[in-house]
Amino acid sequence: MRRDEEFSEFFTSRFDWARRTAYALCGDWSEAEELAQNAFVKAYAKWPGIRRETAEGYVRTIVTRLFLDSRRRGRGREHPVADLPEHGVGGGFSDPDARLNAALQQVAPKQRAALVLRFVHDLSIEQTAAELGCSAGNVKSQTARGLATLREAYGEPVNSESA
Amino acid sequence: MNIEDELRGALDVSAPPPTTTLDVVMKRGRRRVFAHRAGAMLGVAVVVVGIGIGAATLNQAAPPPRQADRPDAGPATVQHALTWPRVDTPPQKPYGTWSPASTAPPPAGRPVLPMPRCSIGQPKWAMKVYLGSVQLDDGFVQKWIGTVREQLPEVRVSELSPRSDKSAFLEYAVDLTDSGGTGSVRLVAGRFAGTPLEYADDNLWTSGDCDPPYRTTLPDGTIVQLHSVRAAEPFQTLLQVMEVFRPDGLMLRLELANYGSKDLRPAAQEGYWERIGPGRVNLPLTEEQFSRLGPAIAGVA
Numbered sequence: 325m326r327r328d329e330e331f332s333e334f335f336t337s338r339f340d341w342a343r344r345t346a347y348a349l350c351g352d353w354s355e356a357e358e359l360a361q362n363a364f365v366k367a368y369a370k371w372p373g374i375r376r377e378t379a380e381g382y383v384r385t386i387v388t389r390l391f392l393d394s395r396r397r398g399r400g401r402e403h404p405v406a407d408l409p410e411h412g413v414g415g416g417f418s419d420p421d422a423r424l425n426a427a428l429q430q431v432a433p434k435q436r437a438a439l440v441l442r443f444v445h446d447l448s449i450e451q452t453a454a455e456l457g458c459s460a461g462n463v464k465s466q467t468a469r470g471l472a473t474l475r476e477a478y479g480e481p482v483n484s485e486s487a
Numbered sequence: 488m489n490i491e492d493e494l495r496g497a498l499d500v501s502a503p504p505p506t507t508t509l510d511v512v513m514k515r516g517r518r519r520v521f522a523h524r525a526g527a528m529l530g531v532a533v534v535v536v537g538i539g540i541g542a543a544t545l546n547q548a549a550p551p552p553r554q555a556d557r558p559d560a561g562p563a564t565v566q567h568a569l570t571w572p573r574v575d576t577p578p579q580k581p582y583g584t585w586s587p588a589s590t591a592p593p594p595a596g597r598p599v600l601p602m603p604r605c606s607i608g609q610p611k612w613a614m615k616v617y618l619g620s621v622q623l624d625d626g627f628v629q630k631w632i633g634t635v636r637e638q639l640p641e642v643r644v645s646e647l648s649p650r651s652d653k654s655a656f657l658e659y660a661v662d663l664t665d666s667g668g669t670g671s672v673r674l675v676a677g678r679f680a681g682t683p684l685e686y687a688d689d690n691l692w693t694s695g696d697c698d699p700p701y702r703t704t705l706p707d708g709t710i711v712q713l714h715s716v717r718a719a720e721p722f723q724t725l726l727q728v729m730e731v732f733r734p735d736g737l738m739l740r741l742e743l744a745n746y747g748s749k750d751l752r753p754a755a756q757e758g759y760w761e762r763i764g765p766g767r768v769n770l771p772l773t774e775e776q777f778s779r780l781g782p783a784i785a786g787v788a
Contacts (some may be wrong), residue, residue, distance in 0.1 A: 331513070335512060344502060347500070348497045354590050354591070357590055361507045368515075368517075368519070368520075369519040397582055443491050444497045446495070
């Protein structure tokens with residue numbers, strides 16, 4: 325079936341990309357896998373109505389919105405202090421990847437989503453606003469506040485393009 | 488260093504291999520398509536039937552409405568062995584139904600429990616000493632284990648499970664075993680600065696309950712609060728929490744789990760544990776059995 329062939333090709337080429345995007349948002353590989361998988365399941369269900377050239381943006385939007393929904397619903401607070409951690413913990417702070425990830429986790433979820441879309445995916449303010457479902461002004465303020473928090477979380481002075 | 492450049496490289500991180508396969512995604516996608524179509528057809532059928540029933544009963548008096556602030560106690564034939572009342576407050580509206588993550592599903596043959604999921608509330612009142620930061624002395628812990636054995640003669644209660652000296656989170660666990668397998672109950676303590684009622688009310692929804700918790704107040708003013716069973720990752724873990732708020736400001740939190748010490752192993756990071764086994768199919772205690780532990784532990788010095 326042509327639908328399955330096209331989807332298969334898209335999945336093979338973009339699943340890891342979606343998973344890494346989700347990881348930049350949530351900071352947990354297990355949750356990132358879940359977010360990416362759910363996004364591709366939704367994409368499969370809508371595949372006949374999705375144009376191939378916009379499929380990537382469609383999946384990215386779903387990943388971002390699933391992430392924000394999970395945070396609104398309190399997933400991030402689901403295991404506060406009383407539970408044993410039930411999966412492994414990432415690398416130490418000597419690892420630059422882990423350091424950036426740890427700093428990103430200090431940024432509020434919507435600000436983090438704005439940073440990931442703006443800088444990781446290099447989207448314009450208008451494109452970011454469309455993916456987040458908010459105004460361009462809101463994206464600007466979320467980005468500025470997110471960058472400020474991120475700089476502070478990094479714990480050392482850094483340059484900024486917008487400084 | 489430029490923070491924006493750092494961000495631009497955020498996707499180029501070392502990653503574990505993906506576990507999701509195309510086959511899994513397409514199977515779930517097809518189920519989703521089928522569910523949408525079935526839902527649409529069912530919706531049409533419901534509307535048609537609804538119009539028919541509505542027309543037939545239009546002239547009949549409507550039954551008295553159910554009080555909105557009373558939770559539905561379920562069918563009249565359901566018997567609750569636990570006699571504590573639920574807190575008199577409206578229930579939370581579920582936002583969805585539990586479904587396990589594909590990366591850690593329950594073992595083969597174990598049915599998925601479609602439990603309603605509700606938001607986990609954030610407490611408004613700060614603890615004087617956070618849960619898990621109060622070190623209970625050996626005498627207290629041994630008395631607690633003795634109390635558990637005394638209250639649950641029908642269950643085999645282990646010695647205190649080993650805990651890591653590196654862990655900053657102070658918890659005390661014992662395994663509970665019966666013919667259905669081994670589960671556990673864990674005790675942590677904290678301190679609060681207000682009244683038991685203020686903190687009990689503040690913790691109504693912090694365990695993700697949909698229905699208000701069961702509650703009893705002891706003669707000395709201690710409040711014991713029993714929350715609903717909830718499912719969690721991994722392997723469809725089952726958890727149930729009971730909180731004890733003593734007038735002297737000590738808060739004790741008991742968590743019943745369907746897994747025991749044999750389902751855990753020390754994680755790579757010192758002081759942490761990771762799950763390796765799915766545990767038993769159900770919790771090791773009924774609500775009535777678990778509820779015995781609250782009032783009993785409240786009296787431990």
